[in-house]
Amino acid sequence: MSTRDGRSWMPGAGPEADLPCVAAITPSCNVERHTSPEPFDAIVIGAGYAGLIAARDLTTSGLKVLLLDGRDRLGGRAWSTDLDGHPFEMGGSYVSDVHRHVWREITRYQLGVKAGPERKDEQNKAILIRDGEERHASQDERNRLLRSAVMKIFNVDGAYGKLVMPTPLDEAALTVENRTAYDDMSIADRLAQLGDGLSADETAVVSSFVVMCTGSRAMDECSFYELLHWWCLCGHSPDAFFRNIGVYQLRRGQSSLARCIFDDALGSGRLAYALGTPVDAVRDGPDAATVRAGAGGRAFRARRVVCTVPLNTLRRIAFDPPLPADKLAAADTNRRNGGAKINSRCAGADLRSWTCSDPDNGLICYSYESGSAAAGTTNIVGFGQYPEGELDDAAVGERFGASIHESLRPHVKQIVFHNWSRDEYSNGSWFFPGPGLVTRYLDGLRRDHGNVLFASSDWSTGWRGFIDGAMQEGARAAAGIVKSLRVERL
Numbered sequence: 306m307s308t309r310d311g312r313s314w315m316p317g318a319g320p321e322a323d324l325p326c327v328a329a330i331t332p333s334c335n336v337e338r339h340t341s342p343e344p345f346d347a348i349v350i351g352a353g354y355a356g357l358i359a360a361r362d363l364t365t366s367g368l369k370v371l372l373l374d375g376r377d378r379l380g381g382r383a384w385s386t387d388l389d390g391h392p393f394e395m396g397g398s399y400v401s402d403v404h405r406h407v408w409r410e411i412t413r414y415q416l417g418v419k420a421g422p423e424r425k426d427e428q429n430k431a432i433l434i435r436d437g438e439e440r441h442a443s444q445d446e447r448n449r450l451l452r453s454a455v456m457k458i459f460n461v462d463g464a465y466g467k468l469v470m471p472t473p474l475d476e477a478a479l480t481v482e483n484r485t486a487y488d489d490m491s492i493a494d495r496l497a498q499l500g501d502g503l504s505a506d507e508t509a510v511v512s513s514f515v516v517m518c519t520g521s522r523a524m525d526e527c528s529f530y531e532l533l534h535w536w537c538l539c540g541h542s543p544d545a546f547f548r549n550i551g552v553y554q555l556r557r558g559q560s561s562l563a564r565c566i567f568d569d570a571l572g573s574g575r576l577a578y579a580l581g582t583p584v585d586a587v588r589d590g591p592d593a594a595t596v597r598a599g600a601g602g603r604a605f606r607a608r609r610v611v612c613t614v615p616l617n618t619l620r621r622i623a624f625d626p627p628l629p630a631d632k633l634a635a636a637d638t639n640r641r642n643g644g645a646k647i648n649s650r651c652a653g654a655d656l657r658s659w660t661c662s663d664p665d666n667g668l669i670c671y672s673y674e675s676g677s678a679a680a681g682t683t684n685i686v687g688f689g690q691y692p693e694g695e696l697d698d699a700a701v702g703e704r705f706g707a708s709i710h711e712s713l714r715p716h717v718k719q720i721v722f723h724n725w726s727r728d729e730y731s732n733g734s735w736f737f738p739g740p741g742l743v744t745r746y747l748d749g750l751r752r753d754h755g756n757v758l759f760a761s762s763d764w765s766t767g768w769r770g771f772i773d774g775a776m777q778e779g780a781r782a783a784a785g786i787v788k789s790l791r792v793e794r795l
Contacts, residue, residue: 306331308378311386311395311723314702324386324721328379328560330567334579336371344593344606345371345577347786350584350622351613353381354772355760357566358406358779359611364573366787371605372576373598375583375730378560379567382615382731383772385558386721391679392558393648394686395723397735397772401549403539404773406780414565417556421675430656432710434663435509444658447510452543454511457502458495459536461487466537473537476747476766488530488744492519495529513662513671517688518550519737520644522670527640528740531769538768554675559772583730586623587612589755608790609756611782613775616750616763617641617732624754631749632759638742643726644734645669647687647705651716656683661710668692668708685713691726736763736770743769758782 306329312320346368349356357379360372378384383397400407400418411418431447433440462468469483476484492515496503503511512524518535519527539545555562570576579599586597587610594610597603614622619636627633647669660673669687678684692704701724709717725734750764760782765774 308376308384308386310376310378310384310728311721312702313388314699314706314720314722316706316717319699320702325388326378326384326386326560327558328384328563328567329377330379330578330580333377333581336577336579339369339371339577341369344608345369346607346790347371347609347611348373348594348596348605348607349611349613350374350587350596351381352376352379352563352567352578352580353613353762354383354563354566354775355613355762355779355782356381356611357563357570358410358776359613359760359783360576361566361570362780362783363786364570364575366783367575368787368790369575370570370577371607372570372578373582373584373596373605374580377581379580380560380563381613381775382725382735383559383775384563384723385555385560387558388650388719388721389679391684392555392560393650393684393721394554394559394646395648395721396559396646396725398554398559399551400553400555400772403545403549404768404771406767406776407773410562410566410776411555414562416562416565418553419556421552430659432659432661432663432712433506433509434661434665435505437665444660447660447662450504450507450510451514451547454503454507455514455536455543455546457499457507458511459533459541461495461533465541466533467541470533470537473534474767476534484530484744487533488528489741490529491525491740492527492529492532493524496524509664510662512664516644516664516670516690520642520688520690520734521640521737522664522690526739528738528743530740530743531738534769584614584622586625587757588625589757594756608793609758609786611758611760611779611786613760613779613782615731615733615736615761618730621729624757626755628754629749629752631746632752632754635742635746635750638739638746640737640739642733642735642737643690644737645687645689645691645705645725646722646734647689648675648721649685649687649709649713649717650678650719650721651683651685651713652681652718653716654678654681654683656685656713656716659683659685663710666708668705672710672713682718683716685709691724738769753785758785 352374762775
């Protein structure tokens with residue numbers, strides 16, 4: 306099984322498509338088996354984690370569901386490809402036991418997790434680049450710098466955020482003044498507040514780290530509130546912060562989990578699906594909604610619709626009646642995230658426990674050894690931004706190959722990536738809002754529109770922008786539909 310998404314690039318050769326993926330489904334459609342003239346109980350638009358959880362929970366509750374997605378695979382912005390028996394994560398990947406919705410699924414399907422690398426003294430290498438000057442340090446020194454910097458950044462109230470945001474899972478309970486003040490503030494504003502309180506080395510290390518979190522080097526375009534929300538979700542602790550956003554991954558890759566959820570729904574006998582079938586329009590009525598999808602604009606009817614598309618692509622679907630002004634304003638206001646995640650497979654194992662912070666690099670600002678690789682190789686994952694302009698995948702591969710730190714270039718055997726900046730179904734990579742978006746639009750984004758419900762990680766009240774947030778939203782939508790349809794049938 307393979308997907309058209311993603312590319313594998315090797316030095317001296319062009320990009321290769323059709324990467325293997327266990328979440329690429331064959332056959333891609335089973336709709337013809339469902340011949341009942343009655344409408345579906347629900348149509349789920351999008352087979353990312355929000356859509357998969359919604360479809361699974363609805364079908365296992367006894368409802369008849371149609372799942373539609375424009376891609377040829379499951380998973381949305383989180384998927385993995387297996388090369389030589391090793392999963393390369395192409396999008397969202399990190400999990401933790403504080404991600405309660407994810408952990409429940411990991412436990413349900415008995416999937417293993419793996420941690421980051423165990424550092425050895427002879428492989429304990431950190432490269433710090435600032436203002437074009439490079440110096441080598443130990444991982445311990447680099448970690449001390451990063452820990453010190455985040456403690457200063459998040460100490461907004463003298464109690465490391467505990468007074469400002471004591472209950473991050475209940476954002477509605479926060480004071481309006483605190484929400485607005487920190488959401489109107491950008492990350493750049495917060496760093497400017499600290500001024501000389503951060504050393505030059507601390508600033509360089511934390512700036513690279515922020516690129517990994519936000520997908521942007523333009524910190525003035527990123528809400529400080531959102532980063533503070535992550536911190537508070539981790540219990541206002543630096544150790545928990547780093548552990549919960551960037552250590553643990555699924556041993557078999559994200560696509561293995563997506564496939565388990567899909568197979569569970571399919572096994573109910575109540576799931577119809579059509580991949581490679583993008584949705585163009587949703588028309589709501591008093592008792593049911595009609596969804597038009599696919600090249601021929603085929604119409605499907607359902608009593609409820611769950612729309613799980615990312616905020617950046619909400620405008621591509623024509624809704625009738627039109628969406629409320631706040632949803633449209635949020636879609637128009639949201640910044641398009643050009644964040645890049647690049648896997649570099651390197652020859653040899655002597656690069657294990659290697660990191661590089663290079664905040665001024667035009668493409669890859671933060672790189673580290675991912676903690677797992679095929680025998681005799683090292684996998685370095687880099688975060689940064691995709692090149693400006695409409696570059697084809699060959700050009701992107703060449704540019705990333707040239708931007709990798711010079712000490713790595715002789716060792717690079719293969720670069721594996723998904724060009725999210727050219728992905729029509731996401732229009733960018735992971736979600737990270739700009740200043741003001743959450744406080745102005747979060748409630749409106751979560752609101753139903755007639756028989757149409759909206760569920761996406763982009764407007765979760767918990768781990769927003771994470772896999773856990775997507776699962777939370779999918780479960781919320783499914784529970785709402787099950788409850789409302791039961792009431793209608795009484």
